[in-house]
Amino acid sequence: xxxxxxxxxxxxxxIDERGTRRADVRVRDGNVVEVGPxxxxxxxxxxxxxxxxxxxxxLVDLHVHLREPGDEExxxxxxxxxxxxxxxxxxxxxxxxxxxxxxxAAVVSSVLATGAAAGLCEVVSSGCITVGRAGEQLAPMxxxxxxxxxIFTDDGSCVASAGVMRRALEYAASLPGAVVxxxxxxxxxxxxxxxxxxxxxxxxxxxxxxxxxxxxxxxxDIELCAVTGTPVHFLHCSAAGTVALVRAAKARGLPVTAEVxxxxxxxxxxxCEGFDPMFKVHPPLRTRTDVExxxxxxxxxxxxxxxTDHAPHTPEAKERPFEEAPPGMLGLETALAVTITELVDPGxxxxxxxxxxxxxxxxxxxxxxxxxxxxxxxxxxxLVVFDPAHEWEVRADRLASRARNTPFDGRTLRGRVxxxxxxxxxxxxxxxxxx
Ligand code: DOR
Numbered sequence: 001x002x003x004x005x006x007x008x009x010x011x012x013x014x015i016d017e018r019g020t021r022r023a024d025v026r027v028r029d030g031n032v033v034e035v036g037p038x039x040x041x042x043x044x045x046x047x048x049x050x051x052x053x054x055x056x057x058x059l060v061d062l063h064v065h066l067r068e069p070g071d072e073e074x075x076x077x078x079x080x081x082x083x084x085x086x087x088x089x090x091x092x093x094x095x096x097x098x099x100x101x102x103x104x105a106a107v108v109s110s111v112l113a114t115g116a117a118a119g120l121c122e123v124v125s126s127g128c129i130t131v132g133r134a135g136e137q138l139a140p141m142x143x144x145x146x147x148x149x150x151i152f153t154d155d156g157s158c159v160a161s162a163g164v165m166r167r168a169l170e171y172a173a174s175l176p177g178a179v180v181x182x183x184x185x186x187x188x189x190x191x192x193x194x195x196x197x198x199x200x201x202x203x204x205x206x207x208x209x210x211x212x213x214x215x216x217x218x219x220x221d222i223e224l225c226a227v228t229g230t231p232v233h234f235l236h237c238s239a240a241g242t243v244a245l246v247r248a249a250k251a252r253g254l255p256v257t258a259e260v261x262x263x264x265x266x267x268x269x270x271x272c273e274g275f276d277p278m279f280k281v282h283p284p285l286r287t288r289t290d291v292e293x294x295x296x297x298x299x300x301x302x303x304x305x306x307x308t309d310h311a312p313h314t315p316e317a318k319e320r321p322f323e324e325a326p327p328g329m330l331g332l333e334t335a336l337a338v339t340i341t342e343l344v345d346p347g348x349x350x351x352x353x354x355x356x357x358x359x360x361x362x363x364x365x366x367x368x369x370x371x372x373x374x375x376x377x378x379x380x381x382x383l384v385v386f387d388p389a390h391e392w393e394v395r396a397d398r399l400a401s402r403a404r405n406t407p408f409d410g411r412t413l414r415g416r417v418x419x420x421x422x423x424x425x426x427x428x429x430x431x432x433x434x435x
Pocket of ligand 1: 312327
């Protein structure tokens with residue numbers, strides 16, 4: 001695709017952390033250069049129609065499994081970032097449970113290089129907390145930090161040992177901007193379980209993963225945060241008790257942040273009724289009470305970010321019986337629409353607050369200077385244009401992801417990405433990727 005040096009986004013409502021205003025946006029050489037009503041179009045300038053749409057900083061996903069290296073039959077960095085761009089994301093944090101894991105400089109460098117070459121979305125690499133995500137010996141965090149890694153996590157696995165977690169936090173304290181992100185599930189409580197432990201698991205006869213498996217780790221790590229002072233981020237929070245713990249930790253002034261995934265505020269464990277492995281995920285879908293608590297936590301600022309936990313699996317893997325299928329669901333191409341449909345339309349969140357959770361607050365957690373910035377002259381043109389009222393039916397077979405495991409297949413949602421700009425270049429136009 002020819003690099004377009006200048007383009008004009010016309011007729012949209014700009015929403016960013018400064019507020020909402022009707023304005024055209026002119027982009028040149030990768031940056032926003034002018035914002036205002038009824039800007040005159042230069043003769044050779046391309047224009048993108050944003051009538052009836054919102055123009056906002058591009059979305060930032062703190063939690064994406066891109067599967068490369070090692071599981072490219074489920075997703076590659078290219079297909080995953082194309083899905084991200086179509087979902088309105090201009091930056092994603094790649095999770096470390098690849099094969100090999102992202103625990104050394106060579107693997108992290110190759111993920112960064114492949115992401116940059118695909119050019120669909122900024123790819124940020126997480127780095128492991130421990131070698132091989134095995135929970136024992138600390139990974140070379142300083143070396144990974146030197147490559148730009150700011151989010152350290154063993155995601156996919158919990159750092160089970162309090163002693164190892166404390167050492168990681170103490171080490172990260174010397175790395176400005178570093179965040180230690182925990183997959184909070186105590187395996188001694190969750191092991192062998194395939195869905196939330198409760199009334200539905202009893203009725204279906206499926207062994208459960210109790211909410212306390214999450215809260216016991218969250219409570220512990222909040223105390224480790226208090227003694228070390230290092231920022232701790234809780235990944236994919238699913239339980240009401242976690243929201244209460246994070247709220248109390250914030251009231252103590254601790255540097256604790258938390259994210260939730262769309263499936264955890266949109267779906268419950270009742271979805272597992274038909275034994276469909278599409279609804280199997282770790283941590284599991286929980287009860288209506290948990291969903292309500294998460295929604296409250298989103299509304300009152302306790303939760304800092306909506307992150308997808310996009311977890312592609314091949315059809316062969318997912319089409320196994322519930323107890324044998326791997327956990328995980330796609331999220332990148334549905335996150336914005338699920339957020340609008342489940343939270344904005346019912347009046348739980350203002351659209352501006354939803355965008356804060358999807359863009360500028362996660363950008364701040366990941367320390368991404370060029371993402372989530374106000375739509376103002378001088379800032380990088382990482383932008384999304386979406387129609388918040390557009391209704392569409394999710395069709396798994398039409399996703400850009402290589403995988404098909406969306407739990408929202410067949411659902412009608414509101415809110416559709418029209419255009420996505422990465423560094424001033426349109427990577428999605430009228431809903432279709434340009435590269
Ligand atoms: O459901 C999940 N799937 N949870 C995780 O933490 C890992 C993920 C995966 O990698 O498939």
